[in-house]
Amino acid sequence: MSGSFFGGIHPDDGKKMSEHSEIENLPAPEQVVIPMSLHVGTPCEPLVKPGDTVFLGQKIGEAKGAISAPIHSSVSGVVAAVEPRLHPNGKQVMSVVILNDGKDATEPNSDAQTDKAARDPKALADIIREAGIVGMGGAAFPTHFKISSGIGKADTLIINGAECEPFITADHRIMLESPDEVLSGIRYLTAAMELNKAILAIEANKKNAIALLKKKIGQEKDIEIRVLKTRYPQGAEKQLIQAVTGRLVPPGGLPADIGCAVFNVYTAWSVHRAVEQGIPAIDRIVTVSGPAIADPKNLRVRVGTPVSDLIEAAGGFNGTPLKVLMGGPMMGVALFDISVPVIKATNAILAMGDESEKSVKDPKCIRCGRCVNVCPMHLLPVYMYISEQNDDMQMLDKLNLTDCMECGSCAYVCPGRLHLVSSFRTAKVKLNKFKADRTKQS
Amino acid sequence: MTVLDKELNLTVSSSPHIRFLEDTKSIMLDVIIALLPALAVATYMFGIRALILTAVTCAACVFFEWGYRKLLKKTNDIGDLSAVVTGILLACCLPVSTPLWIAVTGAFFSIIIVKQLFGGIGKNFMNPALAGRAFLFSWPVVMSTWVSPLSYDSFFTLNMADAVTTATPMGSLHVASLPENLTLMQSFFGQVGGSMGEISAFALIVGGLYLLARRVITPIIPLSFLLSVAVVTYVFPRGNDNLQWMLWNLLSGGLMLGAIFMATDYSTSPVTIKGQIIFGVGCGLLTVFIRYFGAYPESVSYSILIMNACVWLIDKVSFPKRFGEKSGGIKKAKEADAK
Numbered sequence: 001m002s003g004s005f006f007g008g009i010h011p012d013d014g015k016k017m018s019e020h021s022e023i024e025n026l027p028a029p030e031q032v033v034i035p036m037s038l039h040v041g042t043p044c045e046p047l048v049k050p051g052d053t054v055f056l057g058q059k060i061g062e063a064k065g066a067i068s069a070p071i072h073s074s075v076s077g078v079v080a081a082v083e084p085r086l087h088p089n090g091k092q093v094m095s096v097v098i099l100n101d102g103k104d105a106t107e108p109n110s111d112a113q114t115d116k117a118a119r120d121p122k123a124l125a126d127i128i129r130e131a132g133i134v135g136m137g138g139a140a141f142p143t144h145f146k147i148s149s150g151i152g153k154a155d156t157l158i159i160n161g162a163e164c165e166p167f168i169t170a171d172h173r174i175m176l177e178s179p180d181e182v183l184s185g186i187r188y189l190t191a192a193m194e195l196n197k198a199i200l201a202i203e204a205n206k207k208n209a210i211a212l213l214k215k216k217i218g219q220e221k222d223i224e225i226r227v228l229k230t231r232y233p234q235g236a237e238k239q240l241i242q243a244v245t246g247r248l249v250p251p252g253g254l255p256a257d258i259g260c261a262v263f264n265v266y267t268a269w270s271v272h273r274a275v276e277q278g279i280p281a282i283d284r285i286v287t288v289s290g291p292a293i294a295d296p297k298n299l300r301v302r303v304g305t306p307v308s309d310l311i312e313a314a315g316g317f318n319g320t321p322l323k324v325l326m327g328g329p330m331m332g333v334a335l336f337d338i339s340v341p342v343i344k345a346t347n348a349i350l351a352m353g354d355e356s357e358k359s360v361k362d363p364k365c366i367r368c369g370r371c372v373n374v375c376p377m378h379l380l381p382v383y384m385y386i387s388e389q390n391d392d393m394q395m396l397d398k399l400n401l402t403d404c405m406e407c408g409s410c411a412y413v414c415p416g417r418l419h420l421v422s423s424f425r426t427a428k429v430k431l432n433k434f435k436a437d438r439t440k441q442s
Numbered sequence: 443m444t445v446l447d448k449e450l451n452l453t454v455s456s457s458p459h460i461r462f463l464e465d466t467k468s469i470m471l472d473v474i475i476a477l478l479p480a481l482a483v484a485t486y487m488f489g490i491r492a493l494i495l496t497a498v499t500c501a502a503c504v505f506f507e508w509g510y511r512k513l514l515k516k517t518n519d520i521g522d523l524s525a526v527v528t529g530i531l532l533a534c535c536l537p538v539s540t541p542l543w544i545a546v547t548g549a550f551f552s553i554i555i556v557k558q559l560f561g562g563i564g565k566n567f568m569n570p571a572l573a574g575r576a577f578l579f580s581w582p583v584v585m586s587t588w589v590s591p592l593s594y595d596s597f598f599t600l601n602m603a604d605a606v607t608t609a610t611p612m613g614s615l616h617v618a619s620l621p622e623n624l625t626l627m628q629s630f631f632g633q634v635g636g637s638m639g640e641i642s643a644f645a646l647i648v649g650g651l652y653l654l655a656r657r658v659i660t661p662i663i664p665l666s667f668l669l670s671v672a673v674v675t676y677v678f679p680r681g682n683d684n685l686q687w688m689l690w691n692l693l694s695g696g697l698m699l700g701a702i703f704m705a706t707d708y709s710t711s712p713v714t715i716k717g718q719i720i721f722g723v724g725c726g727l728l729t730v731f732i733r734y735f736g737a738y739p740e741s742v743s744y745s746i747l748i749m750n751a752c753v754w755l756i757d758k759v760s761f762p763k764r765f766g767e768k769s770g771g772i773k774k775a776k777e778a779d780a781k
């Protein structure tokens with residue numbers, strides 16, 4: 001067992017619903033909608049126009065700026081439109097709409113990088129950038145940027161297989177079903193970081209995956225498996241680093257500042273495929289589950305597939321859902337329209353019934369302090385809430401509001417059923433504005 | 443589209459989308475359950491009157507809470523059961539012979555003045571039950587008339603003629619002597635005179651263990667409170683045997699009720715672990731101080747009320763250390779790795 005972090009919660013993980021279902025291929029839809037913003041950072045510039053023929057894996061969006069990653073077509077066919085479409089984040093985002101010809105035709109002259117000896121860090125970083133690989137655990141931070149900003153600084157490479165959000169089993173399944181590919185991807189990442197060892201961190205609840213990977217690694221010394229306590233948010237980057245190394249990322253800092261780099265297991269798998277088969281990030285594993293899903297599944301889905309297709313493939317709804325989530329129940333986004341497309345960081349589609357929410361008409365804080373005891377960022381949610389209600393900007397600043405990563409642990413335990421996270425989101429906007437005004441004045 | 447053609451009416455709200463089972467009501471219900479052993483002992487020792495008194499304070503508390511919020515057109519809160527908890531706690535710190543109208547007056551003070559005028563649950567800064575009790579000391583004779591345990595002629599009637607100022611352990615301790623004609627065991631199980639819910643340390647500890655097991659409270663405040671009382675009374679036994687003196691002090695008066703049920707009141711105690719230790723130790727030191735040098739034997743309520751008034755300050759000085767601040771992170775960790 002590894003070290004630990006302060007706070008955290010033990011929600012009912014609901015993983016049983018899908019952890020034993022093998023990954024199934026969801027056939028590509030007739031039409032994909034690929035937003036030009038699939039990552040944190042600057043959106044891409046579309047490279048195609050309506051009427052263009054595109055191949056599977058062809059680059060259709062060019063990265064702009066350092067923190068960006070190119071976007072590829074997830075089907076072959078004809079571009080039907082390049083126009084703003086609804087993004088899962090609720091905004092209209094420039095998107096490329098492609099009619100699938102069903103052929104999955106690849107570029108004839110594509111020279112897939114199959115040179116297995118290519119372990120030159122520079123070459124690897126280039127492949128990873130060109131393949132449009134981003135943090136697949138949900139954050140969607142461009143992987144190549146993490147590599148280039150971490151090289152030389154990072155002495156510890158951590159692969160995140162914690163998957164601490166309830167219900168989600170996508171990473172668990174990829175570790176079970178493609179252990180060799182995951183390990184190979186980890187080795188490529190190690191090489192790209194110019195290191196010679198990686199730590200693969202997995203929560204203790206995935207015993208079969210731990211055993212299998214340990215067997216596969218055998219006597220090799222370049223990958224160490226670290227078993228973590230099962231506790232949310234174990235997979236949050238800062239908490240993961242704290243549990244594995246005991247180091248604390250400084251306020252406003254990056255993992256690289258304390259010598260760490262963290263990548264997700266699915267990212268590692270994607271790196272393997274990009275290096276050995278030249279296939280960019282065009283699909284991903286999505287867990288479709290939740291109490292209001294009839295037949296929970298793990299699906300391999302093309303980027304740009306409408307969420308409704310996934311729900312249908314999982315037997316549709318079981319009763320009337322209250323919410324459909326993209327991502328986990330702790331940090332995921334509630335969708336109001338299920339025609340939005342799957343993006344690179346979509347690890348789950350969950351349908352929740354109303355019994356999960358337990359909302360009350362009139363939330364009241366009873367000052368029980370539970371929120372304080374679970375906050376992994378050492379914050380005082382109860383006071384942050386009061387300050388937000390009173391518009392006390394100075395206090396919010398003093399309470400280190402900006403450290404809040406919106407993990408939801410505080411709201412989860414709050415017996416008064418306060419909407420803490422939503423209050424903190426509002427507070428952050430207010431505080432930013434307040435700070436901006438202050439700098440303007442001075 | 444087979445399964446999805448019906449209209450979906452999806453809710454969009456902020457994460458998290460799941461919540462823990464426990465809510466305010468379930469917590470309050472747990473506190474009520476935890477107080478049942480103490481009530482049972484009180485009823486056994488003092489007869490049915492103990493239950494009547496409790497029923498009256500509870501009914502009064504709930505009624506005042508309901509009436510106030512109704513009158514001011516605020517949301518109705520009585521469903522959260524917190525008024526019931528206040529009612530039981532108030533009854534626990536009254537002598538069983540307290541006239542009912544005085545008990546109702548106490549309930550009025552607790553709920554209206556101390557709790558609702560400050561905004562209701564979670565917003566009051568003094569413990570309502572304790573403040574109500576302090577207020578009732580306006581009737582000092584009533585509040586220090588102690589009925590001897592098991593002295594009733596019939597379970598169903600309280601022999602008020604017997605309701606004289608029986609010696610209580612606290613009375614002796616106050617004049618620096620160990621109680622006579624009483625054993626520690628009698629005191630532990632509650633066969634002594636005193637406020638009806640305070641007499642049995644045993645029953646209160648059972649309730650406290652239940653609260654700990656249900657994670658309604660953490661041990662920090664009760665332990666730091668009790669330990670500081672234990673240490674100071676052991677070290678300064680006022681001319682008595684250290685151990686005897688310490689045990690009598692721990693088992694007498696309102697200490698157990700105060701440390702387990704009153705000082706742990708959420709609204710009126712600090713939220714950080716550091717703050718809770720400061721709070722608990724403060725309560726403990728004040729308790730001994732008032733017991734040694736105060737004019738009244740009653741000390742726990744006042745100590746807690748004084749500390750209640752300091753909570754805002756304690757919370758201010760016990761800010762948790764910011765995550766990752768000045769951790770010397772990498773250097774230290776690297777050194778550790780090197781070893």
Ligand code: SF4
Nearest residue numbers: 365366368369371414
């Ligand atoms: S958990 Fe909720 S009720 Fe308890 S102190 Fe925090 S905000 Fe208040």
Ligand code: SF4
Nearest residue numbers: 375404406407408410
């Ligand atoms: S959401 Fe923010 S305040 Fe709440 S527990 Fe997580 S980091 Fe702490």
